[in-house]
Amino acid sequence: MRQIVSQYASLTPIREFQWELSDKELFDSQPELIQRLLNHPQLSQYPPSSQYRFSFYKCLISKLECALEDDDMEVRQEFYDEFMDALSQSKSGSGPPEASYKTYFYNDDPLTLYEDQTTISKGTTGLVTWVSAQSMAGDIFNPHTDLHRQLSQSSKVLELGAGCGLVSLAASKVFDGTVFATDVDDNVLQRLENNVKLNALPTKVLKLDWFKDIHIVSNIIPDTVVAADIVYDDYLFPPLLSVLKECLRVNDKCKIFIRGVVRNEQTCKQFIDLLKSSIEHDISINDIKNECNGNRSHEVMYDVVIG
Ligand SMILES: C[S@@+](CC[C@H](N)C(=O)[O-])C[C@H]1O[C@@H](n2cnc3c(N)ncnc32)[C@H](O)[C@@H]1O
Numbered sequence: 081m082r083q084i085v086s087q088y089a090s091l092t093p094i095r096e097f098q099w100e101l102s103d104k105e106l107f108d109s110q111p112e113l114i115q116r117l118l119n120h121p122q123l124s125q126y127p128p129s130s131q132y133r134f135s136f137y138k139c140l141i142s143k144l145e146c147a148l149e150d151d152d153m154e155v156r157q158e159f160y161d162e163f164m165d166a167l168s169q170s171k172s173g174s175g176p177p178e179a180s181y182k183t184y185f186y187n188d189d190p191l192t193l194y195e196d197q198t199t200i201s202k203g204t205t206g207l208v209t210w211v212s213a214q215s216m217a218g219d220i221f222n223p224h225t226d227l228h229r230q231l232s233q234s235s236k237v238l239e240l241g242a243g244c245g246l247v248s249l250a251a252s253k254v255f256d257g258t259v260f261a262t263d264v265d266d267n268v269l270q271r272l273e274n275n276v277k278l279n280a281l282p283t284k285v286l287k288l289d290w291f292k293d294i295h296i297v298s299n300i301i302p303d304t305v306v307a308a309d310i311v312y313d314d315y316l317f318p319p320l321l322s323v324l325k326e327c328l329r330v331n332d333k334c335k336i337f338i339r340g341v342v343r344n345e346q347t348c349k350q351f352i353d354l355l356k357s358s359i360e361h362d363i364s365i366n367d368i369k370n371e372c373n374g375n376r377s378h379e380v381m382y383d384v385v386i387g
Pocket of ligand 1: 205206207208209210211212213214222240241242243244245262263264265268288289290291307308309310316
């Protein structure tokens, strides 16, 4: 049940949904489903988009109807009501999917973000949460990870290319240190601010363009730098590298955690070769299991830890 809720809350596409219960088990769990999906305080305040709720309840109702064996059995009216509500609110037409609240559960702790649903919109990749950020946030909540241990000793955390802010929000939620969520794009920074407010966390939002704003690093002097899914364009590597080197210059003990998905092996190799040839601190590179928030993806992920 927990997996169903977390997949629904984070808008897992219905074709990838792992139901984990048979239709009959789902039918018998209707009161719990109502409690955990429809009456959940966070999900009723910040529900998934009407388009998503429409698809989800359509599929759920069809599964529940498959489990009907005799005339005394009924699918609960609440699901039909929710389906009709989503149907009445859904925009018709074939435009891009609507922006939506997405709630990520870590140990039942929710973080809700408002996000676009397309990987690029308004000319940026930062209005949607990428899989590396979801996985990194999972590590932040997990006391057995190096990232969690490092953050527990950090007083200043800097996130580069924060996008919608999931990693910074997770760090602010779990730890007392000051977290600086930075990005370059004005729409992204506005979205970040809104997501910080939505979760009532003390995360600080700053513009830090790797090309222009390197001086900001010496104002912050971070103990830990985190970055998810920022290695995708070799044009960005030289300024990004300058920012990383500056972090290590202003604090020799700073640790840097970069997580990414291998989309293009050549680009990843180029970035790692560049790091190895220009940074004297220890660099470790590990493949990691890509499993986050109840979702399993087949993409290959890697972690770079510097310092
Ligand atoms: C693929 S998104 C990843 C967003 C977020 N870290 C995540 O994983 O969900 C890359 C992010 O890097 C930011 N970015 C790109 N160029 C940048 C630059 N020159 N300075 C700072 N941030 C930059 C983008 O605005 C975008 O938010």
